[in-house]
Amino acid sequence: SSCLLAVSIGWEGGVYVQTCGHTLHIDCHKSYMESLRNDQVLQGFSVDKGEFTCPLCRQFANSVLPCYPGSNVENNLWQRPCNKSTQDLIKEVEELQGRPGAFPSETNLSKEMESVMKDIKNTTQKKYRDYSKTPGSPDNEFLFMYSVARTNLELELIHRGGSLCSGGPSTAGKRSCLNQLFHVLALHMRLYTIDSEYNPWKKLTQLVEDMNSQVGNEDQQPEVPILYHDVTSLLLIQILMM
Numbered sequence: 001s002s003c004l005l006a007v008s009i010g011w012e013g014g015v016y017v018q019t020c021g022h023t024l025h026i027d028c029h030k031s032y033m034e035s036l037r038n039d040q041v042l043q044g045f046s047v048d049k050g051e052f053t054c055p056l057c058r059q060f061a062n063s064v065l066p067c068y069p070g071s072n073v074e075n076n077l078w079q080r081p082c083n084k085s086t087q088d089l090i091k092e093v094e095e096l097q098g099r100p101g102a103f104p105s106e107t108n109l110s111k112e113m114e115s116v117m118k119d120i121k122n123t124t125q126k127k128y129r130d131y132s133k134t135p136g137s138p139d140n141e142f143l144f145m146y147s148v149a150r151t152n153l154e155l156e157l158i159h160r161g162g163s164l165c166s167g168g169p170s171t172a173g174k175r176s177c178l179n180q181l182f183h184v185l186a187l188h189m190r191l192y193t194i195d196s197e198y199n200p201w202k203k204l205t206q207l208v209e210d211m212n213s214q215v216g217n218e219d220q221q222p223e224v225p226i227l228y229h230d231v232t233s234l235l236l237i238q239i240l241m242m
Helices: 026-038 086-098 108-123 138-159 170-175 178-189 200-205 211-215 231-240
Strands: none
Touching: 026 108, 086 200, 108 178, 138 178, 138 231, 178 231, 200 231
């Protein structure tokens, strides 16, 4: 766990997610896909695999990234400064990360979020999805999801000329879907909880007491020192876990 939380898969094992910038209602998309299945005209893509062309611009697509309600920047107002102490704020973040999330009830939105996550995993080679000795473990899920986030963040920076705030080329902003992608990744990461023994936030804020000095457990496995962790991956874990 300690090792897998300290590294990132890298761009060679990542999945780049981009969009044509057009939005479509979920029910309308289902109707559109059904019409493509019933179309007898020879097509250059496989509808059964979820492939289609955008009905507005005809760009090829192989998945649909759901827009999480209320995720627009203008709706997320900044919180005003408070008089809470640093320790109180640290504790709040710790509680947020330690509270296991629950997947939304069976809705069209939740189904689409599960679907796009499956598409991302299916696009990735198996060797980049199972790094630990236990296939399907939460450690693999964590490493895979925040590595996808990092890959897309790095490519976004390249397309925008090195800064997410400067705007960059107009086409880069149109094709960007970081906001929606991070919501999907965060929702899935919240289904798991990091073992408190390896929680990077607790290590960074020194809230974890030294168990060796109290218990003297000689069987405790060595772990990667926090200062050896990949900094970018460390930050992405904190963001996605909240």
